[in-house]
Amino acid sequence: MSDVRVSVCMATYNGAAYLQEQLDSILAELEPQDEVVIVDDASSDGTVALLSTVDDPRVRVHPRGNNRGYVRTFEEALGLATGDVLMLSDQDDIWVPGRRALLVDATLDHAVAASNLVLLxxxxxxxSPLTGRDWLLRAEDGARTAYNQRQILMGDAPYFGCAMAIRRDFLATALPFPDYLDESHDLWLATLANACGELVHVAAPTVRRRIHDSNASSERPRGVRQALQSRLLLVRLWREARRRARARA
Structure with a gap:
């Protein structure tokens, strides 16, 4: 057993169909000192009822009466976490065995670790929605700040929150999320870590991603207007990331 305490930060919303299988895969990976912090974003199905049946002291559930969207829900979960390493988790995927150890090791020297994922x-x-080729992070590219940021701005960087881990000391820089951020919290974290020189790529997959009609993020190409709005958001995030990186130095 390691001395590191891991917090799994999960946002749930109408996820009863797949949530139990995801929780089972997470709890099988965790150690006794770890925790699962779940913030429910005003689900209208049986999500909260299902969570109330989980008999594990490591699981803490925070139901909310107002729907605020997944970005603010993840932000709250990160703020409530108490662990040394925080791992983001969606409600409908499956963790790959060995994920905890792999990402904890990756955060020893870098504040944010981003791994690959595979399809369940x-x-x-x-x-890749742009090239059609395999969409993978390469370990050797983790320190290539300019390259990584170019890929993010092009919309061709496979950074997914469900495959990321954050060291606790980085939260003071990452939070609060920019007030205009209403999507792509994972790209904010990757952009910020990249700007601070704190990003590491883990080539091994740590998540099996479930694709269905209710996924919050999609790999399908966007329309022209949406793509332009997304690029503008990413430029604003890069500017804010550089500002916070200078303040952190």
């Missing part, structure tokens, strides 16, 4: 069912990689 056949363990194939995602496909």
């Amino acid at each position: 069912g056949d363990d194939s990689p995602l496909r």
